[in-house]
Amino acid sequence: MNSGAAAAASGAGAAPGAVTLLVNPAAGGSTGERVAARAARRLLGRGVEVDVVAGRDAAETRERARACVSAGAGVLAVAGGDGMVHLALQELAGSSTALAVLPTGTGNDFARVLGIPSANPDAAADVLIGGVRRSIDLGRCSPPEDADRPLWFGTVLTSGFDSLVVERTDRMRWPRGRMRYAAAVMAELGRLRPLPFTVEADGHEEHLEAVLVAVGNTAFYGGGMRICPHADPGDGRLAVTAVGPATSGQLLRAFPRIYRGTHTTHPLVRTFHARRVRLHTPGMRAYADGEPAGALPLHAEAVPGAVEVLVPR
Known part of the structure; x- marks a missing residue:
């Protein structure tokens, strides 16, 4: 741990x-x-x-x-x-x-x-x-129209490029394992485009162009990628990583850095913390722990001490 x-x-x-x-x-x-x-x-x-x-x-x-x-x-x-x-x-x-x-x-x-x-x-x-x-x-998210039915997540809530990759991965039957995710990434890179996101963090609203926005309770997603290396599931906050209007080549070159968690020093990447986040861009869905979380806009918040886990000594 x-x-x-x-x-x-x-x-x-x-x-x-x-x-x-x-x-x-x-x-x-x-x-x-x-x-x-x-x-x-x-x-x-x-x-x-x-x-x-x-x-x-x-x-x-x-x-x-x-x-x-x-x-x-x-x-x-x-x-x-x-x-x-x-x-x-x-x-x-x-x-x-x-x-x-x-x-x-x-x-x-x-x-x-x-x-x-x-x-x-x-x-x-x-x-x-x-x-x-x-x-x-844990993180807890809900769409504004269904706030009484929240969805819990342990790792990362993501939208943008990652949502499109997950959707493509789910449609694919070959290859298997991590290679299927990698193949979906390559396919979506060919269609990469920045999206007009609105991100509200603890009441402060900001408009930005981004290819993806990830909201992490923990650091990892996608089989070991440290998309939110600044996330700490013990500090009562969510960690947000926004990747600006990168080209497909820039994003492809950044993937090794994402696995190491060193991508946060790239000038196109912004990171910050918030206890509550509202995320929106038109016509896009979000995924939490790799599972469907619903269409944007979504509200997400950190819930301190929400679950007990068994870990090695």
């Missing part, structure tokens, strides 16, 4: 002796099921009580998560990627049930923030045994 989030931790109690494993067999083939079964065997071998819960689709999986929280589950462990984590956060936010992640997705950005190893299922499962419980912030 990053140092800022660790510093904002509310407590460091040991993981409880009972765990609920949430699996969505429809997501990511059978990988989530295999990892969950392996983790269950490992936990049972260590004397931990395990309850494996599966949903046939995203809607049923969310219902199962809601039931686990309502029943007072101590820990809900999600076997999946950022989409599964996003689904679980909608039910876990504001509850006393802690989230644990067994990463099996393509990007695993939320797991990366928590310091959960994605390449070692046994080490990830061991966090459920010997990890510590932390409290971190």
